[in-house]
Amino acid sequence: MAPLRLHIQGRTFRDTANREVTLRGINVAGDAKFPTSPNLPSNRSEHFYDGDNVSFLDRPFSVEEAHVHFSRLKRWGYTLIRYIFTWEAIEHAGPGKYDEDWIQHTIRILRLAKDYGFYVFMDPHQDVWSRITGGSGAPMWTVYAAGLNPRSFPATQAAWVHNTYPDPAEYPKMIWATNYTRLACQVIFTMFFAGREYTPKAIIDGKNIQDYLQDHFVGACKHLAQRIQEAGDIENDVVIGWESMNEPNKGLVGFQDLSVIPAEQKLQKGPSPTAWQAILLGSGRSCEMDTWDFGGLGPYKSGTTLVDPKGEMVWLPADYDDSRYGWKRDPGWKLGECIWAQHGLWDPSNDTLLKKDYFAKDPESGLKIDYEYFTNKWFMNYYRRHREALTSVHSDAIMFCQPPVMEIPPSLKGTEDDDPNMVFSPHYYDGVTLMMKKWNRYWNVDVFGILRGRYLSPAFAIKVGETAIRNCFRDQLSAIRREGTDYMGNHPCVFTEIGIPYDMDEKYAYKNGDYSSQSAAMDANHFALEGCGANGYALWVYTAMNNHEWGDMWNGEDLSIFSVNDKPLPLSPNSHAPNSQSAKNSTVSVDRSSPAFSKSRSSNNSPISPRDLKQTLSTPSLSPQRSNTAPEIVSNPGFRAAEAFVRPSPIATAGDVTSYGFDLRNCTFTLALECKEAATEDAPTEAFLPEYHFPRDAVGVEVSSGRWTISVDDEDGGMIQRLRWWHDKGQQSLTVKGVKTRQGTTMGEDEEAPGYLEQCRQSGCHVM
Numbered sequence: 090m091a092p093l094r095l096h097i098q099g100r101t102f103r104d105t106a107n108r109e110v111t112l113r114g115i116n117v118a119g120d121a122k123f124p125t126s127p128n129l130p131s132n133r134s135e136h137f138y139d140g141d142n143v144s145f146l147d148r149p150f151s152v153e154e155a156h157v158h159f160s161r162l163k164r165w166g167y168t169l170i171r172y173i174f175t176w177e178a179i180e181h182a183g184p185g186k187y188d189e190d191w192i193q194h195t196i197r198i199l200r201l202a203k204d205y206g207f208y209v210f211m212d213p214h215q216d217v218w219s220r221i222t223g224g225s226g227a228p229m230w231t232v233y234a235a236g237l238n239p240r241s242f243p244a245t246q247a248a249w250v251h252n253t254y255p256d257p258a259e260y261p262k263m264i265w266a267t268n269y270t271r272l273a274c275q276v277i278f279t280m281f282f283a284g285r286e287y288t289p290k291a292i293i294d295g296k297n298i299q300d301y302l303q304d305h306f307v308g309a310c311k312h313l314a315q316r317i318q319e320a321g322d323i324e325n326d327v328v329i330g331w332e333s334m335n336e337p338n339k340g341l342v343g344f345q346d347l348s349v350i351p352a353e354q355k356l357q358k359g360p361s362p363t364a365w366q367a368i369l370l371g372s373g374r375s376c377e378m379d380t381w382d383f384g385g386l387g388p389y390k391s392g393t394t395l396v397d398p399k400g401e402m403v404w405l406p407a408d409y410d411d412s413r414y415g416w417k418r419d420p421g422w423k424l425g426e427c428i429w430a431q432h433g434l435w436d437p438s439n440d441t442l443l444k445k446d447y448f449a450k451d452p453e454s455g456l457k458i459d460y461e462y463f464t465n466k467w468f469m470n471y472y473r474r475h476r477e478a479l480t481s482v483h484s485d486a487i488m489f490c491q492p493p494v495m496e497i498p499p500s501l502k503g504t505e506d507d508d509p510n511m512v513f514s515p516h517y518y519d520g521v522t523l524m525m526k527k528w529n530r531y532w533n534v535d536v537f538g539i540l541r542g543r544y545l546s547p548a549f550a551i552k553v554g555e556t557a558i559r560n561c562f563r564d565q566l567s568a569i570r571r572e573g574t575d576y577m578g579n580h581p582c583v584f585t586e587i588g589i590p591y592d593m594d595e596k597y598a599y600k601n602g603d604y605s606s607q608s609a610a611m612d613a614n615h616f617a618l619e620g621c622g623a624n625g626y627a628l629w630v631y632t633a634m635n636n637h638e639w640g641d642m643w644n645g646e647d648l649s650i651f652s653v654n655d656k657p658l659p660l661s662p663n664s665h666a667p668n669s670q671s672a673k674n675s676t677v678s679v680d681r682s683s684p685a686f687s688k689s690r691s692s693n694n695s696p697i698s699p700r701d702l703k704q705t706l707s708t709p710s711l712s713p714q715r716s717n718t719a720p721e722i723v724s725n726p727g728f729r730a731a732e733a734f735v736r737p738s739p740i741a742t743a744g745d746v747t748s749y750g751f752d753l754r755n756c757t758f759t760l761a762l763e764c765k766e767a768a769t770e771d772a773p774t775e776a777f778l779p780e781y782h783f784p785r786d787a788v789g790v791e792v793s794s795g796r797w798t799i800s801v802d803d804e805d806g807g808m809i810q811r812l813r814w815w816h817d818k819g820q821q822s823l824t825v826k827g828v829k830t831r832q833g834t835t836m837g838e839d840e841e842a843p844g845y846l847e848q849c850r851q852s853g854c855h856v857m
Contacts, residue, residue: 093485095208095329097510100579101745102624106772108741111749112208112583112625113777114169115162118149119632119641119649121173122214122225124181130634130642131220131251132258138240140221140229145178145191150633152197158633159205161651163807164660165735166777170202170209171332171585171627177220177228179309183414184230187312195313196320203327206805210330210489212585213310217268218277223250224265225643226335227277230414231302234293235277236405236428244401245370246360247272251644263383263524264358265644269338272367272403276428278340279448281306282467286452287342290431292419303471306334307478314482330487331479332514332585333472336494342467343458344448347434353460355540357381357388360396365435365442370396371403372427372437383524386534386547404428461497468492469499469506476508489514489585490577495540502578509580512624513573516586517566519614526590528606533558537565559613566621581624587614588629591729592640592647599637599654602727605833611733612753612832619738619750628734650734658731661784730833732781737825740775740811743768747820756782756827767818768795774814776823783810783827791824792816 092105102110123129124143127136136142149172150158162170178191202209215226221239222232232239242248248268254260268274280288284299291298310331318324344351347364358381366376375397382391405411407425411418418424423431430437434444450457451466476488491514492498498515501507521533535543535550544550552561570582589610591598598604618626632641632649640647736751737758744764751758760776768774778788778799790797795816801808814823 093325095487097487097512097581100574100581100624102581104741106741106743106769108743108772108774109739109746110168110741111739111746112169112627113167113738113740114171114208114583114585114625114627115167115650116171116173116212116586116627116630117158117162118173119630119643119646120150120634121145121148121178122175122216122643123220124148124178129220129252130639131644132260132639132642134252134257137252138229140177141182143177143181144188145175145181146188146194148178148191149173149198152194152201154633155198155201158631159201159207160807161657162631163205163207163805163809165650165658165731166738166779166809168206168208168740169625169627170207171212172199172202172209172328173212173214173630174313175214175226176306176309177226179313180305181228183228184234184305184416185308187309189316192313192316196317196323199317199323199327200320203323204806206807207327208329209327210332210487211310211313211328212332212335213306214335216336217248217265217274220252221250222248222273222277223268223644227306231277231305232273233405233414234301234416235280235298236291236422236424237273237276237403238405238409239273241398241401241403242273244398245272245373245403246362246396246398247367247371247403248274249359260645261359262526262645266356267358267361270354270356271362272371274338275341275364275367277302278338279342280340282337282339282463282471283342287448288428288432290419290421291428292422293416295417295419303474307475310475311478311482314479314486318482324483325485328483330489330510330512331483332489333475333491335491336516337468337471337491338493339460339463339467341448342463343460345446345457346449347445347447348442355387358383360394362396365445368427368429368435369440370398372430373398373400373402374440375399385521385525385529385532387520402427460493464492464496464499469501472499473506486510487512489583491515491585495537498573498576500576502576507578511577511580513570513577513580513582514585515569515573515582517569517584518587519562519589519610522593522610523590526593528589528593528610530555530558530609533561535561535565537568541568555609555613559616562613562617563620566617566623570621570623582622583624584618584626586629587618587626588648589614590647591649591652596637598727603833604727604730607730608733608753608833611730615733615736616750620748650729650731652729655726655729658728658735658781660780727833732830732832735779735781737776737778737782740777741772743772743774743816744818744821753832754829756829758783758823758825758827760823761821762816763820764816764818768815770815774816774823776812776814776825778810778812778825778827780810782830783825785810787828789826793820793822795821797823 095110096103104110124145125147126144179187216224218224219227221229242250243253248271249264251257251260280291280298281302284291285297288298293301317328341364344364350363360378361381362378366378369376377393377395379390380392380394381388404427405424409424434447435442480486487510489512494516520536522528532551532553538544539547539550552558573582591607593606630648631651635641635649635652637654641649733753739746739749739760742762744762747761747763749760797812797814799812801810
């Protein structure tokens with residue numbers, strides 16, 4: 090059997106030459122959250138409730154466009170793709186009805202990803218359960234299976250859904266995430282993870298709703314894995330593994346008192362009902378509740394409001410035709426009645442809460458439930474089912490285990506679940522920047538430290554000054570990684586989501602091209618990633634359709650590193666050109682006699698294929714797209730802070746990486762490693778050096794031993810600049826100095842960056 094292209098050794102990833110692989114990744118793509126037919130980004134309402142008759146064909150993008158997207162990502166130095174797909178994309182038509190056309194399209198896209206040398210792991214994505222409940226993920230029929238009527242969500246506020254909001258442009262920013270604490274998600278996630286214990290009457294086709302939903306979700310993922318295996322040239326060659334459910338949530342499991350907001354519920358925005366108030370709203374009762382907003386130190390109470398559904402119930406009516414999807418609901422589960430009333434939590438005749446602590450203890454053990462208990466019991470029960478189903482098909486699959494976000498990981502160390510082929514895959518976002526959509530250079534908060542009780546008061550968690558903020562981010566990520574090791578065992582850690590909002594300061598950058606705030610925030614996040622000791626990351630997100638008006642086309646988010654309204658980062662901007670004054674004045678040492686200099690200059694004569702040129706020009710992602718965006722929003726496009734995310738990184742290290750990082754301000758890349766044997770001729774240490782920062786005739790390299798070269802090649806199907814280093818054994822260090830640039834701004838009016846095709850011509854690359 091041939092050696093695996095990528096395998097795990099202890100807490101590191103290794104290639105076939107046993108070099109340590111650092112995974113520099115990106116989520117592809119945000120567009121995969123919503124269907125293509127009809128095209129339903131979250132700001133559109135037409136055909137929204139016709140969720141059975143949709144198609145996700147051509148998500149994340151069409152085969153014809155894939156070359157442009159993959160070559161762009163390759164040029165930016167990415168080696169890993171977290172491939173976003175949804176359960177809905179596979180099984181939208183009904184239980185057990187798989188969309189084979191979408192599956193075959195996915196296989197074609199994965200084959201193209203293989204041509205570019207990417208590692209890919211599959212992400213069965215969800216946010217607040219489903220598009221129908223205000224997010225993405227599960228098919229519409231699962232909402233009906235849970236006994237809920239999605240058309241009543243607006244009146245009962247069981248979910249805040251962008252598609253059905255009266256004015257999509259005014260949808261409150263980031264309110265979608267509060268759907269986890271509203272009735273629809275509380276019901277469905279409770280059923281999905283713990284239905285057997287808490288909704289024993291919820292039986293469909295002879296199964297409890299927990300098993301019914303989990304069987305279909307896991308079954309859909311397994312079916313896709315089988316099709317990928319049958320393709321014959323994808324499994325292990327490009328698809329290295331699978332992730333568990335994105336950002337799982339416990340629903341109501343562990344609520345100690347349904348009549349109050351739990352202390353651990355940190356996110357509140359807009360009308361914020363208690364679980365008991367959400368239950369009453371779901372049965373048509375009016376409730377007065379607190380309203381909340383989000384400030385620099387987190388949520389704060391902003392007032393009160395009366396929410397009145399005027400008798401409209403969120404539950405499917407008693408006369409609903411339950412034969413629509415072919416299932417048989419047990420007579421003991423009555424439609425037209427609240428599922429919690431049917432289990433004795435409250436009395437609808439007098440609206441009395443009878444069992445406020447119904448979810449406080451495990452019915453089997455009698456033990457009190459907290460999030461850690463939920464993770465170790467109910468999340469792990471699901472995860473084992475997920476893992477066993479996928480590895481029964483893809484036996485060598487690397488399993489990316491994603492426990493509930495920012496919660497204590499499951500206690501797996503030394504148990505049967507301490508799988509050597511497992512990766513700890515947490516998420517991290519700077520919550521202050523994400524919620525406020527503003528980069529605060531003056532102060533931030535150690536959120537993880539607060540959650541773990543490391544401060545007597547949240548006031549002590551405030552970090553003042555940009556250096557302290559950057560160090561705080563790094564320390565939080567380091568603590569998350571160490572916590573994973575302490576609880577789960579010695580495994581690689583890959584942060585599979587981390588990112589920044591681009592629409593900061595009321596889209597100020599879109600009006601003048603000044604992305605300095607975005608650049609500072611992005612650089613701070615990468616500083617943390619590079620310094621925390623993780624084995625890689627997948628930045629959130631690449632969205633092929635992103636524009637300045639609607640962002641990622643989903644719930645008002647705008648985190649994509651690409652936008653059709655922004656300029657591509659030049660391969661080497663005019664200010665870096667060999668004959669420019671700035672290059673002449675550079676103090677960076679350049680060894681013009683080195684193999685790197687002569688070899689890199691000879692690479693400028695590679696041809697552009699006419700066929701490839703025609704294909705590239707035919708893709709809409711390279712041409713201006715008509716939009717209703719206000720002219721002032723797109724009149725000054727920028728580079729979208731690309732100088733902060735297009736950055737150098739180790740690719741494969743002969744030995745073990747001990748540290749690495751990129752000082753953007755001084756344009757200096759450092760790498761330290763330790764190896765037992767000297768790097769061999771066939772397997773040197775390799776690093777990605779973006780030409781924007783390190784133009785080939787303006788690079789200074791210092792090494793502790795050995796020789797090095799810098800060249801531009803298409804070894805993996807996409808032209809990138811690599812440094813190759815043949816060093817001795819022992820502790821070794823590398824420093825590469827490039828050309829400093831001003832962060833976050835475009836070039837002057839007379840310094841227009843060349844277009845994407847012209848950039849490729851200048852560098853001698855083949856346009857795919």
